[in-house]
Structure formats: structure tokens, C-alpha cells
Amino acid sequence: MTELAHILASLTVGLPLLAAALTWLARTPRQADVIGRTAAVGTAAPALTLATLALTHGGVPLVDGSWLLIDRASGVLLAVTGVIGLSSALVSPAYLRVAERSWLSATASHSWYYSALFAFWAALMAVPVSGNLAVTWLLIEATTAASALLVSFSGRREALEAGWKYLILTTLGLSVALFGIIVIGVAQAGSGHHGLTALDWHALVSAASSMPRTVVISGFVLLIVGLAAKIGWAPVHNWLPDAHSEAPAPVSALLSAVLLPTVLLIAWRVNDALAPGVGRGMAATLFIGFGLASILVAIPFLWKRMPWKRLLAYSSLEHMGIIAVGLGFASPLAIAGVIVHVSGHAVAKSLGFYASLPKRGSDATVEVAGGNGANAVAKGISLVALAGLPPSPLFVSELLIVVGGFAAGYTVADLLTVIALALGFLGLMHAFLEDVVADEPGGLAGREHSSGMAFSGSTS
Amino acid sequence: MSSVIVTVILGLGLALTLVRRRSVGIALITAQSLTLSIGAFTLTGGRSAAFLVASIVLAFKTVALPLLLRALQRRTPEPRLVPAARGPLSRLAAASALALLAAAAIPPISHTGGYIEHAAIALVLIGITVVATRRPALHQLLGLIVAENGCSLLAVAVPGGLAYLIELGALFDLVLIVTVAAAFVQQIHLVLGTGNTELLRGLRD
Numbered sequence: 001m002t003e004l005a006h007i008l009a010s011l012t013v014g015l016p017l018l019a020a021a022l023t024w025l026a027r028t029p030r031q032a033d034v035i036g037r038t039a040a041v042g043t044a045a046p047a048l049t050l051a052t053l054a055l056t057h058g059g060v061p062l063v064d065g066s067w068l069l070i071d072r073a074s075g076v077l078l079a080v081t082g083v084i085g086l087s088s089a090l091v092s093p094a095y096l097r098v099a100e101r102s103w104l105s106a107t108a109s110h111s112w113y114y115s116a117l118f119a120f121w122a123a124l125m126a127v128p129v130s131g132n133l134a135v136t137w138l139l140i141e142a143t144t145a146a147s148a149l150l151v152s153f154s155g156r157r158e159a160l161e162a163g164w165k166y167l168i169l170t171t172l173g174l175s176v177a178l179f180g181i182i183v184i185g186v187a188q189a190g191s192g193h194h195g196l197t198a199l200d201w202h203a204l205v206s207a208a209s210s211m212p213r214t215v216v217i218s219g220f221v222l223l224i225v226g227l228a229a230k231i232g233w234a235p236v237h238n239w240l241p242d243a244h245s246e247a248p249a250p251v252s253a254l255l256s257a258v259l260l261p262t263v264l265l266i267a268w269r270v271n272d273a274l275a276p277g278v279g280r281g282m283a284a285t286l287f288i289g290f291g292l293a294s295i296l297v298a299i300p301f302l303w304k305r306m307p308w309k310r311l312l313a314y315s316s317l318e319h320m321g322i323i324a325v326g327l328g329f330a331s332p333l334a335i336a337g338v339i340v341h342v343s344g345h346a347v348a349k350s351l352g353f354y355a356s357l358p359k360r361g362s363d364a365t366v367e368v369a370g371g372n373g374a375n376a377v378a379k380g381i382s383l384v385a386l387a388g389l390p391p392s393p394l395f396v397s398e399l400l401i402v403v404g405g406f407a408a409g410y411t412v413a414d415l416l417t418v419i420a421l422a423l424g425f426l427g428l429m430h431a432f433l434e435d436v437v438a439d440e441p442g443g444l445a446g447r448e449h450s451s452g453m454a455f456s457g458s459t460s
Numbered sequence: 461m462s463s464v465i466v467t468v469i470l471g472l473g474l475a476l477t478l479v480r481r482r483s484v485g486i487a488l489i490t491a492q493s494l495t496l497s498i499g500a501f502t503l504t505g506g507r508s509a510a511f512l513v514a515s516i517v518l519a520f521k522t523v524a525l526p527l528l529l530r531a532l533q534r535r536t537p538e539p540r541l542v543p544a545a546r547g548p549l550s551r552l553a554a555a556s557a558l559a560l561l562a563a564a565a566i567p568p569i570s571h572t573g574g575y576i577e578h579a580a581i582a583l584v585l586i587g588i589t590v591v592a593t594r595r596p597a598l599h600q601l602l603g604l605i606v607a608e609n610g611c612s613l614l615a616v617a618v619p620g621g622l623a624y625l626i627e628l629g630a631l632f633d634l635v636l637i638v639t640v641a642a643a644f645v646q647q648i649h650l651v652l653g654t655g656n657t658e659l660l661r662g663l664r665d
Contacts (some may be wrong), residue, residue, distance in 0.1 A: 029540050068608040089461050101641075103647055134623070134626040134629075135626075135629070137626075138626070138629040138630065138632075138633055141630075141636075141637065142633060142636070144637065145633065145636040145637050145639075145640050147641050148644070149640060149643065149644075152644070152647070154649075155647065156662055157651055157652075157660070157662060158662050160644065160647060160648055160651060160660060161660035161662060161663055162596065162663060163644060163662070164648065164660065167637070167640060167641055167644065168600055168601075168604065168641075170605075171604055171637055172587070172588055172591060172604060172607060173509050175584060175604070175607040175608055175610075175611060176588065176607075178585060178608075178611045178630065179580070179581065179584055179610065179614065182611060182614045182615050182618075183564065183569055183614075185615075185623075186569050186570050186614075186618050187569070189619055190570065195623050196623035196625055198627065199623075199626075214567040214568075215567065218566055218567060218569065232584075241663075241665065245663075246663070263615075300665060305665065306665060310665070321581055410493045
């Protein structure tokens with residue numbers, strides 16, 4: 001079983017890298033589309049098989065080595081990454097067909113887009129199965145390099161602004177996280193653990209309680225604060241609404257539904273490994289603090305009328321906050337809620353982003369997605385699910401997190417979470433009723449793009 | 461690593477907050493990376509062969525990044541100096557205050573390297589200040605490199621800092637990020653005619 005898992009993990013990361021190289025060599029846009037679609041199916045298959053094995057292996061990790069750690073948490077993220085990555089690759093031709101311009105010529109831009117997309121996907125697949133903190137950091141940094149150019153793919157001024165902000169702010173955040181990793185490395189060396197293996201997840205778990213407390217706290221706080229910039233937690237979230245709204249829709253889906261929870265998984269692994277040294281209370285306070293701040297910062301924007309993708313971006317801020325609060329509560333119910341939330345949010349959010357893709361009309365113009373019945377329905381389903389209206393899985397997950405919080409004794413934080421969730425719910429339902437059901441002039445259907453770009457032959 | 465070398469590295473980082481010319485900024489970063497690399501080589505005697513590899517990696521950074529930055533500077537000529545958002549003294553004061561605050565807040569990490577540790581965290585914060593207070597895209601990129609040099613200083617100067625494989629990976633990632641950022645700087649110049657990021661402020665809620 002372990003050998004099979006190793007082979008599948010190699011394929012899961014290796015195949016998208018191979019696809020990145022192959023699509024780079026494509027000579028025509030059509031060739032790039034065909035290679036992209038085929039490679040996406042080929043990549044998703046081993047990823048989903050590995051996810052199934054990890055999820056059905058019981059409480060023990062499927063693989064627990066120096067380079068690879070495949071446990072149930074990896075399984076959830078691999079499944080989400082496989083499904084959303086596949087969907088994004090499959091809908092990409094629809095985006096590229098109508099993308100008016102990019103930094104490059106039409107032929108080059110197709111090849112380039114797929115290469116960057118598959119490189120990004122490969123890095124996203126590798127993060128949840130990496131068995132070492134420092135290697136995981138390298139992989140997260142690689143996701144920034146691969147995705148920053150995709151964010152500004154359209155080449156427009158606003159997209160450039162979003163991409164540049166994303167690149168600089170997340171890289172700075174990751175520098176702070178790297179500093180935290182080095183601090184932990186120094187503390188490990190002081191306890192007699194040297195070299196790369198000192199930063200393996202299981203080595204950290206076994207040594208955390210023997211590290212000097214002040215040092216491990218410094219390292220932990222630096223790591224979590226640094227990762228917060230990449231997760232998009234408030235108050236270091238400035239890049240998030242811009243990047244998610246300006247990126248091509250398939251990339252926005254990957255950013256919101258996969259990248260943010262994947263980095264969140266690493267923050268959780270750090271918490272899990274170092275909490276014995278840091279103290280459960282302090283670790284929980286940091287997570288709950290970031291979580292509540294993110295939900296509260298997002299709420300005013302959920303009430304505000306704004307372009308569709310920007311609304312979804314602020315909803316991502318809210319949902320990453322909810323997940324952080326759940327991880328902070330850390331009771332079995334809350335963790336179960338986090339798992340349901342990661343999966344439900346991924347499906348609902350990606351559906352929302354794909355619904356913003358325009359549909360080519362018969363006269364070669366491009367219809368705004370909201371003007372298309374199926375897309376308007378998809379937007380409605382996405383909004384209702386994200387708001388957490390029953391029977392949305394996000395209703396179940398939020399309920400589990402809240403009940404889990406009470407069970408863990410975080411009454412005040414839990415009450416604040418409930419009030420914030422209610423306000424967020426009302427904000428999104430307000431957007432649903434005003435802009436999707438009533439379809440008011442200037443509503444979401446007509447406000448596809450943050451820059452107000454007309455949808456005649458061009459798209460977000 | 462001697463305290464003189466560490467002071468020079470810190471001083472070069474602070475000097476970056478003062479300069480406006482991109483060529484001078486690149487020269488300061490080159491000098492800082494070179495000093496860091498010399499400092500690492502002075503420590504190789506008492507360390508393992510793996511540490512020697514880490515030092516060679518740092519030396520490579522001293523050569524590769526300035527070459528990349530020089531090429532970028534040549535490709536993106538600025539007709540005139542980008543107006544500064546704040547005066548040089550206020551930038552220096554902000555960077556120094558943040559650096560001192562961080563040095564006071566971070567407890568000793570190891571038994572040996574108190575000054576090095578404080579200098580390293582100070583460099584990370586100086587890098588963040590440069591990014592926050594400078595308008596030219598290339599200067600913001602230099603701020604990133606200062607922050608990374610802060611991490612490298614801690615990694616090489618304090619025993620047990622970072623394995624050479626990770627140093628190698630971090631260098632690869634940094635070169636990748638700088639290359640992507642260079643592509644951005646070029647495109648920003650193409651669209652705006654300048655590298656002034658103050659003009660990239662269209663996205664507001």
C-alpha cells in the first residue's frame with residue numbers, strides 16, 4: 001500500500017509538471033486546449049485515487065516519512081485540489097476563447113496560460129503531501145511564482161496592480177514565515193536535532209515540548225503571521241480581493257477554493273506540531289483572533305453592492321475566517337465542521353467563479369454570464385450555498401463549528417462568531433435577492449467585471 | 461560571524477531606505493549580499509561540508525541577482541526619478557524604529573547570537589518598510605531581497621539555522637520570484653511608461 005501511495009504521489013505531482021512542459025510546446029491554441037484537457041484528466045485520476053486511499057486508511061497516516069506525509073487531512077485537500085483543478089482546466093478553453101488580450105500573442109498566451117496553470121496545480125498538489133516544514137515552505141513560495149503571472153494574465157492595468165500586490169505581499173509574508181522556520185530550526189538544533197530532518201512534521205511533534213518555550217513561541221507566531229499573509233487573513237488580506245477579482249475565472253477558483261485552504265492546512269499542521277511547546281491556549285487565541293478579524297472585516301463588503309467576483313473574494317475572506325475559528329476551537333466537532341467547510345466552500349465558490357465565465361453568442365459577441373439563464377441559476381446556487389442557507393453543506397459545517405466551540409468552552413468567541421455569521425448570511429442573502437432574483441439594472445448580472453470592462457469580445 | 465560584518469550588512473539595508481537612484485539601490489543590495497557571503501565563508505572552518513555548500517549558494521546569489529536586476533534596470537529606463545512618498549529621513553526613522561522594536565520584542569533564540577538575531581529580524585522589517593514606503597517597483601523588489609537577506613543572515617550565522625538543501629531551494633525560489641517580478645516591472649513600464657506603483661491604485665472598494 002505504501003509503495004502504491006508513493007507511486008501515486010509521484011504521478012500526482014509529476015504529471016501536471018509534464019503537462020506544463022507539453023502545453024508550452026503546443027503550436028496552436030487548439031493544440032494547447034487538447035493537451036490541457038487530456039493532461040487534466042490524467043492528473044486528476046491519480047490525485048483522486050490517492051485521496052481515496054488516504055481517506056479510507058483509518059486514523060493512521062497512509063505514509064509518514066521524511067519527504068511524504070499522507071494522512072486524512074492530505075486526503076481532503078488532494079480531493080479538493082483534484083476536483084477543482086480538473087474543473088478549472090476543463091473550463092479554461094471557454095475563458096481563453098474570449099480572452100481579448102494578454103501579455104503575449106494569442107498562440108503564445110494559450111501555451112503560456114496552460115503551462116503556468118499546470119505548474120500552479122502541481123505545486124498545490126505537492127503542499128498537502130509534503131512531510132517537511134521547510135520543503136512545504138518552498139512549495140508554497142512556488143505557488144506564488146506560478147500563480148502571480150496568471151492573476152495578471154489579461155495584461156490590463158487593474159490586473160497588473162492585483163498581480164503585483166499579490167506577488168509582493170505574499171512573498172513578504174512568506175519571508176516572515178521563513179524566519180519563523182529558521183527560529184524553529186535553531187531551537188531544534190539546541191535540542192540536538194540537526195539538518196533537514198529536524199523540520200519533519202513528526203520530528204517537530206516529538207520535540208516541541210522540549211524546545212525552549214520563548215523560542216518556540218517566537219517561531220510559531222512568526223510562522224502563523226507569515227502564512228496569514230498568504231491565506232489572506234485580516235488584517236494582512238489586502239491582496240486577496242484584488243487578485244481574486246482580476247484573475248481569469250478558472251484561476252480565481254483555484255486561488256479561492258484550493259490555495260487558501262491548502263496554506264491553511266499548513267498553518268494547522270504547524271499548530272498541531274508546535275502546540276505542545278507553545279501551549280494550546282495561545283495557539284487557539286491566535287487562530288480565533290485571525291478568524292474573527294477576517295469575518296468581521298469581510299461583513300461590510302458582503303453588504304455592499306460590488307462586482308460579482310469581488311463579492312466572492314470577500315466571501316473567501318469570511319470563509320477562511322470561519323475555518324480559522326474552527327481550527328482554533330479544535331474540538332472534534334469543530335474539526336469535523338472544518339473538513340465539511342473546506343469541501344463545501346470549494347464547490348460553492350468555484351461554481352460561482354465559473355458562472356462568471358461569459359458565453360459566446362451566435363453573432364460572435366460575448367453574452368454576460370448573468371444574462372444567461374444557466375449561469376444565473378449557478379450564481380444563485382453559489383450565493384445561497386456560500387451564505388449557509390440550509391440545506392447547504394456550509395450550514396452544517398458552520399453549525400458543527402459553533403457547537404464544537406461551545407463544547408470546547410469558548411463561549412464568548414463562539415457568540416461573536418454566531419453574530420458575525422448571521423450578519424454575513426444576511427449580507428449574502430441581500431445580494432442574492434437584490435441582484436440575482438430581482439436582477440436589478442446594475443445588479444450582479446450586469447456588474448461582471450470590477451473594472452467595468454464591456455463584455456463584447458472580452459472577459460475576466 | 462563578526463559583529464563588524466553584521467553591522468555592515470545592517471547598515472547597507474538601512475542605506476537602501478535613503479537612496480532614490482535604482483542603480484545605487486542595486487549596488488547596495490549587491491554589497492549587502494557580498495558581505496553576507498563573505499561572512500558565511502569566514503564561518504566555514506568550524507562547520508560541516510554542507511555549510512560550505514550553503515556558503516557557495518549565497519555567493520551564487522551575490523552574482524545572479526544583481527545581474528538580473530541590472531538587466532531589468534537597462535530594459536526599463538526611467539525618464540526621471542520617481543517622486544518619493546516620504547522624505548529620506550522619515551523613511552530611515554520608520555525603518556530604524558521598526559527594527560529596534562522588533563529587536564526588543566524577539567527574545568534570544570540561541571546562546572551565542574544575540575546581536576546577529578536582532579540584526580536579522582531588523583533586516584526583515586527594514587525590507588518590509590522599503591516595500592511599504594517606496595513607490596518604484598524595482599525598489600519594492602529590492603526591499604524583498606533585503607528581507608530575504610535577513611533570513612539568510614540568521615540561517616548561516618546561527619548554528620542549526622537551515623539545511624543547505626533548503627538554502628538551495630530558497631535561492632531557487634528567490635530567483636524565480638525575482639524573475640517573475642522582473643516580468644511584472646517590465647509590463648508595468650510598458651503600460652504606465654514608468655515604474656511608479658503609485659499609479660497602480662485603481663482597485664478600491
